[in-house]
Amino acid sequence: MLAGVLGIAYIVQVVATWIDFWGLVGGLAAPPLRPAFAGLGYGNPSAVMTVSILLTLPAVAHLGFGSRRRAAASTALVLLAIFCTIASGSRAGWLAVALTTVVTAVAWLLSGEHRDTVRRALQERGARIAIAGVGIAALVVAALFLPGALARFGAGGEAVRLGFFQRPAAHHRRLRVLCFQRDGWKCVYCGTEGNRLTLDHVVPKSRGGESVWENVVTSCAPCNLRKGNRLPHEVSMELHKKPRAPAPVLFIRLAAPKIPDGWQPYLTGLSTA
Ligand SMILES: [Zn+2]
Numbered sequence: 153m154l155a156g157v158l159g160i161a162y163i164v165q166v167v168a169t170w171i172d173f174w175g176l177v178g179g180l181a182a183p184p185l186r187p188a189f190a191g192l193g194y195g196n197p198s199a200v201m202t203v204s205i206l207l208t209l210p211a212v213a214h215l216g217f218g219s220r221r222r223a224a225a226s227t228a229l230v231l232l233a234i235f236c237t238i239a240s241g242s243r244a245g246w247l248a249v250a251l252t253t254v255v256t257a258v259a260w261l262l263s264g265e266h267r268d269t270v271r272r273a274l275q276e277r278g279a280r281i282a283i284a285g286v287g288i289a290a291l292v293v294a295a296l297f298l299p300g301a302l303a304r305f306g307a308g309g310e311a312v313r314l315g316f317f318q319r320p321a322a323h324h325r326r327l328r329v330l331c332f333q334r335d336g337w338k339c340v341y342c343g344t345e346g347n348r349l350t351l352d353h354v355v356p357k358s359r360g361g362e363s364v365w366e367n368v369v370t371s372c373a374p375c376n377l378r379k380g381n382r383l384p385h386e387v388s389m390e391l392h393k394k395p396r397a398p399a400p401v402l403f404i405r406l407a408a409p410k411i412p413d414g415w416q417p418y419l420t421g422l423s424t425a
Contacts, residue, residue, distance in 0.1 A: 208233040334395075335370035341379070341389045347372035354391065356381045365397035 212226045237245045260266050273279040331351055338345050352371035355361030358381050369391065379387055
């Protein structure tokens with residue numbers, strides 16, 4: 153139960169990261185397998201993978217493969233754990249799963265009784281269809297994940313890991329700088345460059361304003377203070393430029409030095425666009 157919940161929660165988070173990443177790239181691409189641990193805010197994905205496997209083992213041992221329903225639940229848990237391992241981008245985890253699968257299969261087939269079971273099963277039409285289905289699904293998954301997996305094998309370890317620990321603050325700074333850059337390092341209200349720059353929500357958060365590019369502008373500290381929780385026209389202030397989202401390519405280029413190194417392999421070809 154716990155294994156299932158954790159596995160699903162983890163997958164939801166990973167997929168959310170992928171969606172972020174696709175937003176940045178501007179289209180669907182091979183899912184990045186753990187680029188700089190991005191989006192995995194609460195912990196090391198290898199640890200998540202380990203916990204998911206550790207929880208899966210007793211769960212499967214408890215459920216067993218006695219009845220059809222139990223076998224189905226056990227299989228689902230094992231598949232979930234395998235998917236978590238793939239998505240964690242942990243190369244050691246991938247190796248471990250591959251080895252375990254091969255060793256388990258060989259050990260299982262060494263017994264003549266099990267070989268007979270397989271032989272009998274292969275003569276059934278339903279079993280053959282099921283095996284073909286699993287095979288096709290495996291091929292689709294392999295095609296989807298292979299580019300990400302290869303990039304992951306080509307990527308370094310330690311530098312990426314370091315980036316993870318510095319990530320949250322750095323990410324926030326990056327967005328801040330990006331906003332300042334978009335607005336030319338000037339207050340959008342008074343045009344000053346001299347004062348301390350801050351980020352201002354045009355429609356204040358307290359009035360339902362969102363933290364989106366169209367609602368966040370560069371403002372000097374005095375203007376920000378003067379505006380407070382009001383709309384610009386209420387304090388007769390004027391926006392000299394309508395805030396817009398930076399163009400995707402510009403966004404990537406502006407952020408380029410700060411994009412996690414692990415993402416770079418996936419972004420090649422975009423920077424020249
Ligand atoms: Zn100002």
